[in-house]
Amino acid sequence: MALSKDLLAILACPKCVREPGCTGDLEYHEEKQQLICRHCKLIYSIKDDIPVMLVEEATFLEE
Ligand SMILES: [Zn+2]
Numbered sequence: 001m002a003l004s005k006d007l008l009a010i011l012a013c014p015k016c017v018r019e020p021g022c023t024g025d026l027e028y029h030e031e032k033q034q035l036i037c038r039h040c041k042l043i044y045s046i047k048d049d050i051p052v053m054l055v056e057e058a059t060f061l062e063e
Pocket residue numbers: 013014015016017024037038039040041042
């Protein structure tokens with residue numbers, strides 16, 4: 001199941017949102033059930049339709 005747009009609109013990277021000038025925008029990858037922050041390159045997983053917005057639980061994006 002996909003996350004609702006309303007929920008996505010309010011989600012932000014908990015790490016970046018505290019930084020001045022950064023909104024903490026997240027990219028939603030529905031097929032992988034992941035939310036990716038391009039600013040700090042952390043991947044937040046979505047478990048049972050609930051985004052796990054914890055820096056400690058996030059994994060680092062490798063490119
Ligand atoms: Zn971030």
